[in-house]
Amino acid sequence: MKFGVVVFPGSNCDHDMLDALQNDLNKEVRALWHKDKSLDGFTTEDCIVLPGGFSFGDYLRCGAIARFSPMMQSVIEFAAKGGKVLGVCNGFQILCESHLLPGVLTMNAHRQFVCKNNYLKTPGGEPLLIPVAHGDGRFQADEKTLDELEANNQVLFYYCDEQGNVVESANPNGAVRNIAGIRNKEGNVFGMMPHPERAVSATLGNEDGKKVFELLGLL
Numbered sequence: 001m002k003f004g005v006v007v008f009p010g011s012n013c014d015h016d017m018l019d020a021l022q023n024d025l026n027k028e029v030r031a032l033w034h035k036d037k038s039l040d041g042f043t044t045e046d047c048i049v050l051p052g053g054f055s056f057g058d059y060l061r062c063g064a065i066a067r068f069s070p071m072m073q074s075v076i077e078f079a080a081k082g083g084k085v086l087g088v089c090n091g092f093q094i095l096c097e098s099h100l101l102p103g104v105l106t107m108n109a110h111r112q113f114v115c116k117n118n119y120l121k122t123p124g125g126e127p128l129l130i131p132v133a134h135g136d137g138r139f140q141a142d143e144k145t146l147d148e149l150e151a152n153n154q155v156l157f158y159y160c161d162e163q164g165n166v167v168e169s170a171n172p173n174g175a176v177r178n179i180a181g182i183r184n185k186e187g188n189v190f191g192m193m194p195h196p197e198r199a200v201s202a203t204l205g206n207e208d209g210k211k212v213f214e215l216l217g218l219l
């Protein structure tokens with residue numbers, strides 16, 4: 001599986017993602033400029049990543065302008081053919097704005113940027129400690145959509161405490177039902193606010209992010 005990382009003006013976690021994939025996860029990876037359209041060389045066995053950052057300065061709404069980049073047209077077609085797409089933080093926001101994922105990311109309930117490690121409850125597994133860093137990470141959707149997401153097992157990660165309890169005190173941004181990450185119905189598009197690429201190196205003291213990539217079937 002090869003990886004492509006889309007770079008938008010204002011992306012600032014693109015190099016973290018490129019470095020994590022190439023040097024910590026030993027993957028073949030290529031940077032893709034948002035103004036290009038070509039995904040030549042990628043097949044539906046591969047994965048396109050939308051990294052974190054402040055694309056277009058977060059103007060209008062986080063991800064609302066990036067959604068119209070030429071490369072996003074190709075990413076939408078790639079996803080429709082079954083190719084894997086992962087959006088982290090700003091990338092998650094772009095996926096929701098592109099309607100590749102349901103719901104929306106709004107300003108944190110406490111109105112402040114939050115930057116810390118937070119535990120995530122994962123499907124069937126132990127809680128993983130993954131960094132969060134965002135001002136607009138409050139996932140929201142209508143009740144019907146939320147019920148559907150949960151009924152279809154589309155919620156990948158919930159904010160939880162160290163013991164794995166999904167409690168409001170472990171919610172860093174006021175996201176509904178403590179939702180930190182979701183996937184689409186087909187299971188090939190993943191979006192999450194926490195940054196697994198910042199937790200894949202023993203040198204940096206945390207390798208829980210590797211388990212996230214593994215859980216998503218990307219290793």
Ligand SMILES: NC(=O)CC[C@H](N)C(=O)O
Nearest residue numbers: 052053089090134135136
């Ligand atoms: N680290 C990020 O990707 C931040 C995303 C976005 N700019 C926000 O503050 O919510």
